Structure formats: C-alpha cells, structure tokens
Amino acid sequence: MIGKINSIETMGLVDGPGIRFVVFMQGCPIRCLFCHNPETWNINDKCTCYTPEKLVKKIINYKPYFKDNGGVTFSGGEPLMQKEFLLKCLKLCKKNNIHTCLDTAGTIDDCEEILKYTDLVLFDIKGTNKDNYKKMTGGNINNSINFLKLCQKLNKKMWIRCVIVPGINDNITYIDELATFIKEINNVEKIELLPYHTLGVHKYKELGIKYQLENTPEMNIEKCKDLENYLKNGLTK
C-alpha cells in the first residue's frame, strides 16, 4: 500500500498540541477560495510515495521531541482522500503510543474506523450552511455535516478552525451563524479564527490556476482577533 505525501513538517507548532510531525497528504476534493496549498489538490500531481511502515518509522524517529503532548498530525490537502493508507498509519502510530491528530474539513464519508484511531480532530469549518459552504469551496456541505455527527457519536475531542476572509465572512452576521453552528458541537477544546493571507498566491501562477481572490486584501490580524473574541463571548451566552 502506497500513500501520496505532498510534504512533511517535522517540528510543527500550530497543527495540534505540543510539537507535531505534520504530514501534508496529497489530494483534496474541494477548492477553498483562500487555499494556500493548491499544489496538494490533484492526487495525481508529483509527490512523494511512502508505505505506511516507512512513514511511521520516520515519525517514530521524532518521538523524543513529542514529550507529553506532541505527536503526529495528518493534514493536507484532505487526508481523508487516502483513507486506507491513513487508517494503516494511524493504527501503527497508536501501536507505538503516538498521539494522533487529523486536520480535516470532513469532506469524505464513512470515516468511523479512522476516527477510532484519532485522538483529536482539527475541524476546519468552511461554511455554516449549504450556500456559504458552496461559495467558499465549490463543494457540498453534507459530507462535512455527516463527519461532524460521527465525531459527536464517537465523542471525539475537537479543535475548531475557520479562515476569515475580508468581504466574504468577516462580518458579525457570519460570526453569529458560526456561534450557532459551534454551539451544537460537543467536546470543543479550542476555537481559532485564522486570518486570510496571500502567501500562497504565487503558487497559482506557477500551476496555471486562476486565483479567484485576486483583489482581496489580507485579513487584518487584530480585526480577526476581535471577531474571535466576539465569537467566544457569543458561545458563553
């Protein structure tokens, strides 16, 4: 069995607790307007192939850095696109007592087995209803909702993340909708609003893909923090 890996970050500090070995997997079924990793979209694009054993052996080498709360994070792209490979890697990680995180938008169905071997889900909210989800990703919200329901059924610990884009969702109406959406989710340990940035724009040119947010400025970091505080206040009401 072979997995397609776009890249690896050995000492990640933002994608889960502690120091993380982050695996950016190839392939994504949706097309977020703000995506800064378009090179991960096409599962057939150039990438590195690993067997689960080879990848987990590499992860084990970094175990001393994980200490009490670090571990591995499978990200992407959409890591669920390579379900069988992911499952095998997760099983091997758990066998080796490694904390496992899944950074996902939940766009693929039938993930119960994968979630059994996942300690923490970093869930990316792309939209709160079918219309704003479609506008932001070009996709259908149903799989994400079903994935969330499954996380709830299995009592998974969750971190919630949402990218805030000027002129699209940087408004109080959206943040109120987000609060209503998040209130329905149990076991949420952390919520982050991430400011839209333009660091990946050059990749679109290189790949010959039209960048749809061409005239959109970066999200003001302080305004994004204010919206995050407003959201968190709303959740306590």
Ligand code: SF4
């Ligand atoms: S889910 Fe992630 S990789 Fe896929 S398009 Fe959205 S931001 Fe990009």
